[in-house]
Every structure is written in structure tokens, then in C-alpha cells.
Amino acid sequence: MAFSRILVPVGGIPADEQAIRLACQVARQDKAKITAIHVIEVQRNLPLNAEDAAQMERGESVLARAEQIAKAARGSLETELLQARVAGSALVDEAGERGIDLIIMGIPDRKPLGDFYLGATTLYVLKNAACRVWLCREGRREDQPAARKEK
Amino acid sequence: MKVIIVGCGRLGAHLARRLDHEGHDVTVIDRTSESFSRLGNDFQGKMVLGTGIDEDILRRAGIEGADAFIAVSNGDNTNAMAAEIAKLVFQVPRVVARLYDPVREDTYHTLGLMETVCPTIMGSNKIHDLVSGNGKAR
Amino acid sequence: MYIIIAGGGKVGYYLAKTLLHDEHEVLIIEKDKRKCDIISAELGGIVMRGDATDSIVMEEAGMSRADLAIAVTGDDEDNLMICQMAKKKFGIKRTISRINNPKNEHIFRLLGIDHTVSVTDLILAQIEREIPAHSLVHLLTLREAGVSFVEAQVPEQSPVIGKPLRALGVPGDCVIPLVIRNGKGIVPHGETVLLGGDEVVAVTTIEDESFLERLLGAK
Known part of the structure; x- marks a missing residue:
């Protein structure tokens, strides 16, 4: 099947790059449009429209980097900076409103306690998004021990 | 002195036995009957099965005419509510509640309806003093 | 908000x-x-x-x-x-x-x-409205004001039937602003005569409730 609208959530992590490059490949093949979204999660004790300059600056630079990666991969994308209480549900809502048919997310090879787990945002999107979802997990870095415990 | 104790855990049972030995008229309320075994065989006081936030249970425990009311169940919220009922509905002269959460304790202390005891802060202070050498050496 | x-x-x-x-x-x-x-x-x-x-x-x-x-x-x-x-x-x-x-x-x-x-x-209030256990149904109670809105149906053999309202000895703190007869509302006055099956809406002090219940109910 061909995709027409692709959403790439970007969190400013190394795994974003692979997801954007993959999105560009699919977009070229299917003539699809890509939207990269960065969500700023606003704490409950602040109103939703509270502006945190540092967070917004970081968000803008994450999106600028996404544009550069797309350009290097001979693609292009629209960007959007969102504020929400919870990133997962904001992404699912946005995907529904924009008629997205594929979400591509880069995820880290995360194991803070020596174990791998999916973050809350990724889990929420996997559980609740109506469209297809592809995950790109980053490769294991050499300096990190293997996740599986042997012996 | 006529005393009502809500909660027959370690603290409630210890207090109940102590006050009983001193010759006070003690009634203990707890939701589970097994808890009363902590009181031992020589306990002279009364035991009432039920929750400390039910007026009928409190009446059955003889709250009307009690001199003191002590809420030491394992739930802060139950203790706060039981103590408020004791004070506002039954006008018990001395009311004490145990609250583990320091913020809750501070809030209820400020309300001034009851005496409050926060084991978290007391324990933390004591241990802090012992560790930093301010505690009285034994 | x-x-x-x-x-x-x-x-x-x-x-x-x-x-x-x-x-x-x-x-x-x-x-x-x-x-x-x-x-x-x-x-x-x-x-x-x-x-x-x-x-x-x-x-x-x-x-x-x-x-x-x-x-x-x-x-x-x-x-x-x-x-x-x-x-x-x-x-x-x-x-x-x-x-x-x-x-x-x-x-x-x-x-x-x-x-x-x-x-x-x-x-419980809903049940009381559907299946009245007493002859008086509580519509609304304003506790601070000490006032209730109640409703009662006049039984077929009630002694109040055929008498004008002013002759019933309704307590002073009790007002009857509405009588519903065959589904139609009537604003009663002293000369209004109650019939069996009438629904009477009254505003009463909580103390006078039982008096009203005896007067109208007589069940």
C-alpha cells in the first residue's frame, strides 16, 4: 500500500535521524508528505499555554535539525511545535486530525536499569493510534553492555 | 479517664495496654477481629469491631462521655475524619490523630481541631539528631 | 475553568x-x-x-x-x-x-x-418519588432554611375532600401554591375545594410536615 501522509515525532534524540531518513525514503517512493512534530509537555501546575522560553528554543532547534536531516536525505518536511499535557495523546490526536496514515518513531535503546523498556509516549502511540506505526530502534552502542543478562 | 482508640495496630495496641494497665477505661475499635489479639489476654477494656468513621460504631464504643479520642489506624484519611467526627459531632475534649504525611499533618495541625502526631517527622528528626551527633547519647 | x-x-x-x-x-x-x-x-x-x-x-x-x-x-x-x-x-x-x-x-x-x-x-429520593412509602413525597429540602417542598396525593376517602382549603386548618407556616388535577395545574385559593386524586404541592416548615401528612394523607 502507498502512504500519503507521514508523521515523525521528534524528541531531539539520536534515534530521530533514522526515523526521518526512513520517512524520506518512503515519501519519495509514495509521493507522501512528511510532518515532523515536537511536543513540549507542560506540567499540570501551569496553564497549557504557559511559555517556557528554554523549552521552546530547544523545540525549535530539534525541528530545525529534523529539516536538515531531511534535506541531507533529499527530502523535505513540514514542522510543528506543540504544547500538550501528555505527548502520546497529543500525537495520536494530531495524527487523527491530519489524516496521517503512517507514524514513524525513532526510539532509543534504553536500559537505565539494565533492562529494555518502551517509553510512555511510544507505548501510548502503539496502543492508541489508528494508523500504522513503525519504530526505528537505534543500534547498540559499543560502550553499553548487552541488555540480556546471560548466566 | 475514658479513652477511645481507633486502630489496633502496633501503636494502638501498645497504647491501649498501657492506658489499661494505668487503670483507665479503654475501648479499642478496629476493622479486623484478628487485630485484637495484639491486646493480650489480660486486657480489661472493650473491643468494638468496625470502622472509626461510622457514628453508630463510635456510639457503640461509648464516645458520648469519652474524655479522650485517639485515631491511630494505618490510614491518614481515616484518622483525620474519625478525629473530626469525635471533635465536632461528639465534642470529645482531647482528640489526637496520627498522620504519616507531614503536609497533611501540618494542614490539620493548623486547623486547630485536634492534636496531631507525625511519625515521619518525629522519626526523621530523631535519626537526624543521632546521626549528626546532636542526640543525647545513651 | x-x-x-x-x-x-x-x-x-x-x-x-x-x-x-x-x-x-x-x-x-x-x-x-x-x-x-x-x-x-x-x-x-x-x-x-x-x-x-x-x-x-x-x-x-x-x-x-x-x-x-x-x-x-x-x-x-x-x-x-x-x-x-x-x-x-x-x-x-x-x-x-x-x-x-x-x-x-x-x-x-x-x-x-x-x-x-x-x-x-x-x-432513595427517586424510589420515594416512584413508590411513595409515606403519603408525602419530598421534592426538595432546604435544610438551612428549615423548609421542604412536598407533594401528596389526596386519597379517595380523605376527610379533606369537599371542603374549601381555608377550612382545613393548614398551619400558618405552610403554603399550598399548586394543586394538580387530572394533569393540569391549578393555583389554589382559600375557596378551592380538593377532590380525591388531586396532587397537592406544599411548601412547609420541616416541623409542620407531619401535621400536613396527617391532614392530607389519612392513609
């Missing part, structure tokens, strides 16, 4: 849904992970997992900027704690509490919780 709902059971869930529809900012605080997952799948990121009676959770939830706190957990002691902390610690002006045990209603009132909703009482 920013409304915090403590308790994500059925009451909390439907309440949130309705309030969201009215375009309020809503947050549900719920302990149970499964309930949180269901709510966030249905209503989006409007749920926070935690113990709503815990001051740290309240702080994170932004209780101090809330306009209204509604406690609808299944435990009255928790609901009381939430409302009192919201008022005394976080300065929330308005709190509403669900009451599970109807006996707790007057305790909550003594403790200054502005509004309470007792589900058990609501259902």
Missing part, C-alpha cells in the same frame, strides 16, 4: 467527559493503572496516576490553580481529605464531594464542605 476530579471510576469518567464537552480543562487523578489506561485511551491526556489524597500528587496536579475540586472516590474519608486539603492547603474556593454513606452528609456539612452529593440519597 480548571476542574480536578479525584477518582476515575464511572462517576469520575462520565463527569470528565461531560465537563470536557463543555470546554473546561479537566484532570482526573486515579490510583489504578488499568483505569488510567482506559481513560487516557478514551479521553486523551487528561488523567494522572496517583493517590489524590497525597499532597505531593495534588501539587503536581496543579491544585493551587484549580477553580474547582470534585472528590468522587468510593471512600468518604478520602473524599473528605481531598476537599479539606484542597480548601485549607491549596486555597480552592469550591469543592464538591460524593458521599457514599448517607450518614456522613451532616459531618461533611459540619466540616465546611460546600457541596455534597449522596448517590444513595439520590436513589
Whole structure:
């Protein structure tokens, strides 16, 4: 099947790059449009429209980097900076409103306690998004021990 | 002195036995009957099965005419509510509640309806003093 | 308005849904992970997992900027704690509490919780309306004012039938503003004569209720 609208959530992590490059490949093949979204999660004790300059600056630079990666991969994308209480549900809502048919997310090879787990945002999107979802997990870095415990 | 104790855990049972030995008229309320075994065989006081936030249970425990009311169940919220009922509905002269959460304790202390005891802060202070050498050496 | 709902059971869930529809900012605080997952799948990121009676959770939830706190957990002691902390610690002006045990209603009132909703009482009132056990049905009670709105149907053999209202010896603190006869409302006056089957709506002091019941009811 061909995709027409692709959403790439970007969190400013190394795994974003692979997801954007993959999105560009699919977009070229299917003539699809890509939207990269960065969500700023606003704490409950602040109103939703509270502006945190540092967070917004970081968000803008994450999106600028996404544009550069797309350009290097001979693609292009629209960007959007969102504020929400919870990133997962904001992404699912946005995907529904924009008629997205594929979400591509880069995820880290995360194991803070020596174990791998999916973050809350990724889990929420996997559980609740109506469209297809592809995950790109980053490769294991050499300096990190293997996740599986042997012996 | 006529005393009502809500909660027959370690603290409630210890207090109940102590006050009983001193010759006070003690009634203990707890939701589970097994808890009363902590009181031992020589306990002279009364035991009432039920929750400390039910007026009928409190009446059955003889709250009307009690001199003191002590809420030491394992739930802060139950203790706060039981103590408020004791004070506002039954006008018990001395009311004490145990609250583990320091913020809750501070809030209820400020309300001034009851005496409050926060084991978290007391324990933390004591241990802090012992560790930093301010505690009285034994 | 920013409304915090403590308790994500059925009451909390439907309440949130309705309030969201009215375009309020809503947050549900719920302990149970499964309930949180269901709510966030249905209503989006409007749920926070935690113990709503815990001051740290309240702080994170932004209780101090809330306009209204509604406690609808299944435990009255928790609901009381939430409302009192919201008022005394976080300065929330308005709190509403669900009451599970109807006996707790007057305790909550003594403790200054502005509004309470007792589900058990609501259902009992509904039953009374459908299947009256007494001849007087309570429509509304204004406790502070000491006044009730009651309704009674005049039985076919009632001694009041055929007499004008002014001759019935209705107590001074009791007014009959409405009589419903065959589904039609009549505003009665002293000369109005009651018939069997009439529904009489009366405003009465709580003390005079039993007198009115005897007078009209005679069941």
C-alpha cells in the first residue's frame, strides 16, 4: 500500500535521524508528505499555554535539525511545535486530525536499569493510534553492555 | 479517664495496654477481629469491631462521655475524619490523630481541631539528631 | 475553568467527559493503572496516576490553580481529605464531594464542605418519588432554611375532600401554591375545594410536615 501522509515525532534524540531518513525514503517512493512534530509537555501546575522560553528554543532547534536531516536525505518536511499535557495523546490526536496514515518513531535503546523498556509516549502511540506505526530502534552502542543478562 | 482508640495496630495496641494497665477505661475499635489479639489476654477494656468513621460504631464504643479520642489506624484519611467526627459531632475534649504525611499533618495541625502526631517527622528528626551527633547519647 | 476530579471510576469518567464537552480543562487523578489506561485511551491526556489524597500528587496536579475540586472516590474519608486539603492547603474556593454513606452528609456539612452529593440519597429520593412509602413525597429540602417542598396525593376517602382549603386548618407556616388535577395545574385559593386524586404541592416548615401528612394523607 502507498502512504500519503507521514508523521515523525521528534524528541531531539539520536534515534530521530533514522526515523526521518526512513520517512524520506518512503515519501519519495509514495509521493507522501512528511510532518515532523515536537511536543513540549507542560506540567499540570501551569496553564497549557504557559511559555517556557528554554523549552521552546530547544523545540525549535530539534525541528530545525529534523529539516536538515531531511534535506541531507533529499527530502523535505513540514514542522510543528506543540504544547500538550501528555505527548502520546497529543500525537495520536494530531495524527487523527491530519489524516496521517503512517507514524514513524525513532526510539532509543534504553536500559537505565539494565533492562529494555518502551517509553510512555511510544507505548501510548502503539496502543492508541489508528494508523500504522513503525519504530526505528537505534543500534547498540559499543560502550553499553548487552541488555540480556546471560548466566 | 475514658479513652477511645481507633486502630489496633502496633501503636494502638501498645497504647491501649498501657492506658489499661494505668487503670483507665479503654475501648479499642478496629476493622479486623484478628487485630485484637495484639491486646493480650489480660486486657480489661472493650473491643468494638468496625470502622472509626461510622457514628453508630463510635456510639457503640461509648464516645458520648469519652474524655479522650485517639485515631491511630494505618490510614491518614481515616484518622483525620474519625478525629473530626469525635471533635465536632461528639465534642470529645482531647482528640489526637496520627498522620504519616507531614503536609497533611501540618494542614490539620493548623486547623486547630485536634492534636496531631507525625511519625515521619518525629522519626526523621530523631535519626537526624543521632546521626549528626546532636542526640543525647545513651 | 480548571476542574480536578479525584477518582476515575464511572462517576469520575462520565463527569470528565461531560465537563470536557463543555470546554473546561479537566484532570482526573486515579490510583489504578488499568483505569488510567482506559481513560487516557478514551479521553486523551487528561488523567494522572496517583493517590489524590497525597499532597505531593495534588501539587503536581496543579491544585493551587484549580477553580474547582470534585472528590468522587468510593471512600468518604478520602473524599473528605481531598476537599479539606484542597480548601485549607491549596486555597480552592469550591469543592464538591460524593458521599457514599448517607450518614456522613451532616459531618461533611459540619466540616465546611460546600457541596455534597449522596448517590444513595439520590436513589432513595427517586424510589420515594416512584413508590411513595409515606403519603408525602419530598421534592426538595432546604435544610438551612428549615423548609421542604412536598407533594401528596389526596386519597379517595380523605376527610379533606369537599371542603374549601381555608377550612382545613393548614398551619400558618405552610403554603399550598399548586394543586394538580387530572394533569393540569391549578393555583389554589382559600375557596378551592380538593377532590380525591388531586396532587397537592406544599411548601412547609420541616416541623409542620407531619401535621400536613396527617391532614392530607389519612392513609
